[in-house]
């Protein structure tokens with residue numbers, strides 16, 4: 001089995017290095033047999049290769065069993081043209097790997113519940129799983145662009161578009177996941193004002209009725225979902241969304257937990273194809289290169305790779321337990337109220353694993 | 355001066371009735387001279403007239419000085435075709451009145467700070483003003499609709515579109531408002547993945563540079579805004595958004611305050627044209643007709659109408675103070691932890707006014 005690392009920008013390289021150490025340890029001590037390679041990505045690739053994702057790197061990603069990304073972006077690339085930005089590389093990677101289902105847990109670590117801006121009773125035990133559509137919708141729809149209308153006026157356009165099959169394949173992932181949890185899926189859209197949202201709602205309901213009658217499916221308008229996440233987040237189990245609503249609502253939910261630096265994500269395609277794993281947090285340019293970043297989200301993304309792409313759910317469980325144990329023992333980076341650096345936090349997880 | 359009431363559906367009629375009482379009191383006792391009329395709107399109009407907004411009602415709205423809406427929608431109309439739904443009436447009213455700037459305060463009433471799911475220190479004193487674009491973007495863009503692709507597949511499309519002048523006129527409202535507050539505006543978009551968001555960002559910045567150099571303007575990605583609202587909401591003063599992001603982010607912010615049943619909104623067009631005022635809360639079908647709804651959001655919407663459309667900022671101040679006084683004296687409906695009914699809460703505000 002092969003794992004491609006794409007450390008990317010900002011704190012990406014630092015946190016990814018700790019996951020790499022972990023793979024080394026698992027290879028040596030836990031019967032894992034994964035070979036690791038690494039490639040430039042995002043701003044780092046723009047600087048070296050002129051584009052955020054070279055065709056070679058995409059080919060490498062598709063030929064791997066799993067891809068672990070660090071983070072992309074930073075102020076130094078924000079003035080580039082659209083297709084020359086780090087973010088364009090990430091979108092091209094997601095599209096090229098056809099990873100249409102983005103799993104984003106919003107999990108509150110018991111040891112960190114007090115770090116939330118919400119009262120403890122609202123977040124303790126919180127465990128929401130977002131399933132966000134990742135390769136369609138307004139991120140990719142055509143026509144798009146900015147046109148000059150003359151007379152000093154410009155016009156900016158993007159297109160929100162979904163087909164039945166795009167909706168059904170991601171809804172299926174949500175239903176399958178929910179079946180292993182509490183069996184509840186809440187689908188969020190704006191079907192009251194957007195036809196694409198109405199199609200979303202109808203297709204999700206039809207799939208549920210035809211193939212997942214045991215799933216408890218509800219529909220909620222996206223604005224109300226944004227409210228309900230604040231009001232009483234524990235009402236949710238699996239939340240199914242399109243690309244744009246998922247971007248916003250899953251970030252809101254992640255911040256509710258107070259554990260942002262701890263949250264991983266997985267992007268999955270059809271069975272047997274490689275998955276793309278990345279921390280929820282961004283490149284955090286303000287602390288990049290200082291050895292301060294929390295590596296846990298990257299390490300937990302590696303755990304998801306072990307579970308969903310590398311056939312080692314047993315080791316995924318062990319890694320997740322090791323992170324929890326390290327926290328229980330008091331290991332904390334700055335973002336979660338401690339003083340450990342990136343490497344020391346990696347040490348703490350390795351020690352808990354051993 | 356004339357005020358048109360559109361009580362609408364659900365709890366709309368109950369809460370609007372209390373605002374009507376208030377106008378009567380102000381006419382009799384405070385030198386106000388506003389004549390009130392009322393029309394059917396939303397589901398109520400669908401049932402009686404077959405459409406959610408008749409041409410006559412729209413004409414009446416445009417001929418008034420201000421329109422006070424209650425709420426629209428309910429499960430009984432959710433199965434209707436798109437253009438026959440209560441929501442379609444609301445969109446047609448906004449578009450017809452050309453009220454492009456939606457002011458939505460997220461204000462935490464001191465007496466209610468403990469009703470928030472957030473810790474008191476995060477919300478006490480919170481005072482954010484959203485300026486949401488209301489007559490453009492993906493709510494109105496063409497092409498839109500659901501088409502049949504044959505082979506069992508359908509395709510749903512909506513178009514996010516903005517022109518320079520649509521962006522500039524709403525940004526101007528945000529800058530003017532900010533100048534009377536702390537002078538800070540944060541503009542939220544997804545300029546990293548959407549060209550319409552990039553145009554938004556560029557036009558907002560250009561207007562600031564050309565005409566509002568004293569305004570402290572920042573830009574924030576909408577997903578990050580959703581996070582920052584949870585993390586530390588007091589960092590914001592005025593938040594400027596497009597129609598869709600504003601819908602979601604302002605609802606998130608409203609719920610942070612714990613005062614949802616207390617929050618009004620104003621939708622304004624060009625100077626001199628009538629404004630549209632409505633509570634943030636919806637039609638709440640579950641408690642409709644029971645006399646339980648909190649009338650304060652409607653009463654405070656009336657206060658905004660007094661300030662922005664009826665040239666009586668002095669009375670607006672008095673009404674707002676009366677609501678605060680009623681709260682301080684312990685008046686509470688069920689949604690904010692009390693036992694008063696709608697009329698009794700209206701009594702409490704009237705008593706505080708007198």
Ligand SMILES: CC(C)[C@H](C(=O)O)[C@@H](O)C(=O)O
Nearest residue numbers: 073087090091247546547577
């Ligand atoms: C970096 C950006 C393109 C990306 C997105 O909007 O999808 C990010 O916000 C995310 O959620 O992974």
Ligand SMILES: CC(C)[C@H](C(=O)O)[C@@H](O)C(=O)O
Nearest residue numbers: 192193223427441444445601
């Ligand atoms: C009822 C609906 C059409 C409306 C919207 O989405 O604008 C509502 O959510 C609001 O925010 O006023």
